[in-house]
Amino acid sequence: MPDTLTPDGLLAELATLLGPAGVLTAAEDIAPALADWRGLYQGKAMAVLRPANTQEVSACVTLCAAAGIPIVPQGGNTSMVGGATPTEDGNAVVLSLARMNRIRAIDPVDMTMTAEAGVIVKAAQDAAADANCLFPLSFGGEGTATIGGVLSTNAGGNTTVRYGNARELMLGLEVVLPDGKVWNGLRRLRKDNTGYALRHLFVGAEGTLGIVTAATLRLFAPPRANEVLFCSVRDEDAALAVFRRFRAVDETAIRAFEYMSGLGVDFAAKHIPGVTWPLAERADHTILVDLASTRADADLQSLAEQVLGDAMEAGEVIDAVVGGSEARRQALWRIREEHPEAQRKEGASVKNDVSVPVSKVPELIRRASAACVALIPGTRPVPFGHMGDGNIHMNLEQPEGMDGDAFLARSHDIMDTVNEVVRELDGSFSAEHGIGRLKTDMMEAWRGGAELDAMQRIKAALDPRGIMNPGKVLP
Amino acid sequence: MPDTLTPDGLLAELATLLGPAGVLTAAEDIAPALADWRGLYQGKAMAVLRPANTQEVSACVTLCAAAGIPIVPQGGNTSMVGGATPTEDGNAVVLSLARMNRIRAIDPVDMTMTAEAGVIVKAAQDAAADANCLFPLSFGGEGTATIGGVLSTNAGGNTTVRYGNARELMLGLEVVLPDGKVWNGLRRLRKDNTGYALRHLFVGAEGTLGIVTAATLRLFAPPRANEVLFCSVRDEDAALAVFRRFRAVDETAIRAFEYMSGLGVDFAAKHIPGVTWPLAERADHTILVDLASTRADADLQSLAEQVLGDAMEAGEVIDAVVGGSEARRQALWRIREEHPEAQRKEGASVKNDVSVPVSKVPELIRRASAACVALIPGTRPVPFGHMGDGNIHMNLEQPEGMDGDAFLARSHDIMDTVNEVVRELDGSFSAEHGIGRLKTDMMEAWRGGAELDAMQRIKAALDPRGIMNPGKVLP
Incomplete structure (x- = not known):
């Protein structure tokens, strides 16, 4: 193989290798692969490669390595942080795995x-x-x-x-x-x-x-018993207390434990057809508890009633509804699942995917909310997410009446404000969304020194030419 | 720091750094750290370092790196594969973490x-x-x-x-x-x-x-309900079938699922005071099932009776005993835990810590046993271990009357014979014991090519001078 393959020569070789369906170059064909779905980035690329099997992927990489052409691997292109979109210089190819779907x-x-x-x-x-x-x-x-x-x-x-x-x-x-x-x-x-x-x-x-x-x-054994509860709780501490109660009684039954602010539920009820507050009275803090067991005789309703009874007596839970049927369980889950869409419909919002030790989730929610409101008065915090993992989507909705773009122009200030609290609570600035392009400039401050040095050594050892998804993860 | 620190100069610096309790050099003081407990290796070392905290470990490594002196980290020195003992050349130091026990x-x-x-x-x-x-x-x-x-x-x-x-x-x-x-x-x-x-x-x-x-x-929530069963089963396939039954009914309740050959139980009953066959009749194949749940009302006895009833009806389980009390549960576990000691008392044995996909455990036991008996007639297979993980200790006891040393002289032939079966069943030649020194020469055959190349690149990137535990893991 020539070590001096030109970009045009590379595309010709790739077309021979993959056939016409395997190399897209027309602007309209490659456009969907160049932008991320959140609209944060608009990149360029020479082509989108669509290999059909592992051998073709291997051949593509070998050719691109010979030509010194960077490769941006892409799956469903649903990264929250621009991890799968090419940079703006246009000298890379996107390699889509879409045809390898067996x-x-x-x-x-x-x-x-x-x-x-x-x-x-x-x-x-x-x-x-x-x-x-x-x-x-x-x-x-x-x-x-x-x-x-x-x-x-x-x-x-x-x-x-x-x-x-x-x-x-x-x-x-x-x-x-x-x-x-x-x-x-x-x-x-x-x-x-x-x-x-x-x-x-x-x-x-x-x-x-x-x-x-x-x-x-x-894979796992499919649950034979399922139940979902939606509760209003006194405050963030009470939400955590209820999690601890369930964990102590049956740690394996908790399939999900989600926190939602009352305002987040309000937005869902306001903007999403069919979604309503499932309790008689609105509250500022809610949780959704999804219980499951492979045991058909798990009697999750009794388990739930026992825990909720204790939690109500302790003043942690104000009111609760138990799904009871599959349709009701799905309806309760929908309140949670529609949170991103409801926030989008309410206006501009800034997302923060952060985590802290589980014990510090209440403090995270309170302190980050207060700090963001202090930064931009009228900002509406709508934290929600995976309390049981310490992973809260610490999202901030624009003040009512404020210009959305003006609010978004403060995105980095808002993220910095949230992350300062996260750092003080021994948390992470990216819990489940990764680094992509969005957060590479935070790596030095958060992971710099021995850790980032080791990462860079590993990158250099395995990808000495730096052709794999450049500009992502590492600064 | 001088880049040309001599060994003597290094020891003097280390003594200043760690104090007299921190640097052992007398032959009788360092002897326990030089051999592995299985008696496979007898190494040498300049000294045993005993740093008391992370800063002292850091200082030791910095000094040794400057002097180009290799370091063998050591914890409890219980490696099954000589991973924590120094090589014979004597130019390394052992770094014990024993004092860092907070x-x-x-x-x-x-x-x-x-x-x-x-x-x-x-x-x-x-x-x-x-x-x-x-x-x-x-x-x-x-x-x-x-x-x-x-x-x-x-x-x-x-x-x-x-x-x-x-x-x-x-x-x-x-x-x-x-x-x-x-x-x-x-x-x-x-x-x-x-x-x-x-x-x-x-x-x-x-x-x-x-x-x-x-x-x-x-950490996890401590179980509030516990039960242990010991069963004789028809054959290896029946053992697997019972595992599947428990998994389907309550996958989270299985804390351990162990297989033992009847001969292994015989050895325990013969050599270990207080251990007897817990069933009315001896059998060629047995299992130990440990069930646990954080739910106080888990009713594990009913669960066990239900599964065992079905398994008996299907002809998989021949007989079973349920612990019932903590003392009985411990007595049943003891049969399993004393397997290594009982095998030692019976004579010379060759250990194989291997794994295969769970579905292939019965085939592994049958084929590896037959192959070893064909290799050395009279060899007595005593496979036991973690069937639920696909990890079987495929041990072979010497033929009755054979000279133990003559049998052990065939260790490598036996290991090769077992590993040939393991390889055909898509298994691993080291399930839980690691590579250490014992298995480095197998890495090329099993992990050679792209995988071993990547490992060696990573090693070179993070430890370019090669001072960390040389001679272990990588060939």
Whole structure:
């Protein structure tokens, strides 16, 4: 292979390799791959490559490495932080895994699934269900996001408190390395201590160390009992107290434990057809508790009644409603799931995906809210999210009547304000969304010194030419 | 600091730094640190360093790096594969973490513990229990092994099927890097996606990338209901079938699921005072099922009776006994725990710590047993271990009447024979014991190519002078 492949020569070679369906160059064809869905970034690229299998991905990477052309791997393009969009210089190619959407194997005895990177998360859930198993990863973008993407970003979501992040659901990976070599690490073992845990390095690396082309994932027994509760609680501390009560009684039954501010529920009830306050009286603080068990005789209603009874007596829970039916459970979940859309409809908002130790969630909510209101009077805090994981979406809605763009112009001030509180509480500035482009400039302040130095050494060791998703993750 | 520190100069500097208690050089003082407890290796060293805190570890590493002196980190020195003993050339120092045995913090709200590397696993369990929490890692060496050691080797043990390996119990690490810098990654967050997962690189690296000096660990709610069953089963397939039945009914209740051959139970009953066959009739295949739940009303006996009833009807379970009391449960566990000692008393034996996908455990046991008997007629297979994780200790006891040393002289032939079967079944040649010195020569055949190349690049990037535990893990 020529070491001096020109960009035009590269595209010609790629077209021969992948065929006409495999190399998109027309502006209208590649446009969707160049921008992120949040509208934060608008990049450029020479082409969008659509390899159909691992060998083609390997050949693409080998050719691009020879030509010195950077590669931006892309799954469902649902990154919250611009991790899958190319930069503006236009000298990169986007490599889409969309055509690699085959589930290679499901084994209900091993409780494993081997899926290619382009498999949509929802499709993986459905395939698992068809085999009477559960693939538990669940979050808003599951109908678009892909397996390769959720692993490359270590996605979290609603069920992390019970099943872990994407990382914990992964047993093995197949990766095309920056030199084009294929590493087949698709093991389906629960114990394998044979050298460094390479697979964990690629999870969360956002495609900067190689391209995940397939993964072996853990499956679980599907729950036979389910229940969902929606409660108004006295305050943030009471929300945490109720979490602790459930955890002490049955830690494995908590599938999700979500906090929502009353204002967030107000917005959902105002903007989303069919959503209403499910309790007789509005309150400033609410929780949604999703309980599940593989035991058909788990009697989750009794469990819920027992815990809620104690929590009401202690003044923590003000009022509560129990789903009772699948339709009611879905209706209660919808209040939570529509939070992003409701906030969008209410006006401009600034998102902060942060985490703190679980014990500090109440303090995070109170202090970050107060600090943002002090920064921009009238700002409406709408924190919500995964209290059981310490991961709160500390979102801020613009003041009523303020110009949305003027509010968004203060985004970085707002993020800095939230992050100052997060830092004081030993938290993280990116809980489940990753770094992408949006947060690379925070890496030095938060992870600088020995840690960032080690990351940069690893990057240089595995991708010495720096062609894998440049400008992402590392500053 | 002089870049040309001589060995003698180094020891003088270290003595000044650590004081007389911190640097052992007398032959009788350092002897215990030079051999592994299995008697596989007898190494040499210039000294044993005993730093008392992270700063002292950092200073030791900085000095040794300047002098180009290799460092062998050592915890409880319970490695099964010689991972913590120095090589024979005598030019290294052993760095013991024994004095760093402080539990820095326990938080029963966050459910986390921050423990120094030298904390004994049993002490960590006890400290968690005192805080009404559970630290679930449990295995034979827990009274001697240390937190630093179990993380550096990614220890597994009996409860992996429920709580995961040591890796899954770790939220954050403090590590002294090969250049002496300290990385404080002691986060206690459930979600933190901010760059590469460095912490996972040090877990299982057996001290070849740096020295783990402290860790933040996950705790769990302590079970309120417990039960243990011991069953004779028709064959290996029946054992697996019973595992599947329990998993389908309540996957979270299975704290351990252990297989034992009848011969292994015979050895325990023969050699261990107080151990007897717990069933009316001997059988060739047995299982031990440990059930637990945080729910006081979990009614594990009904669960067990329901599953066992179905399994008996299907001809899978022949006979069963349910513990019923804590004393009885411990007595049943003792049959399993005394397997290594009973095998030792019976004669010479060759150990194989291997894993396969859970579905292939029956085939592993049958095929590996047959192959070893074909290799050395009269060999007595005594497979036992963690069926629920696919991790079987595929041990072989010498033929009756054969000279033990003659049998052990065939160790490598036996290991090769077992591993050939393991490989055909997509398994691993080291499930939970790691590589150490014993298995480095297998890395090329099993992990060679892109994977081993990536590991070696990472090693060179983080430890360019190669001073961290040389001769271990990588060939």
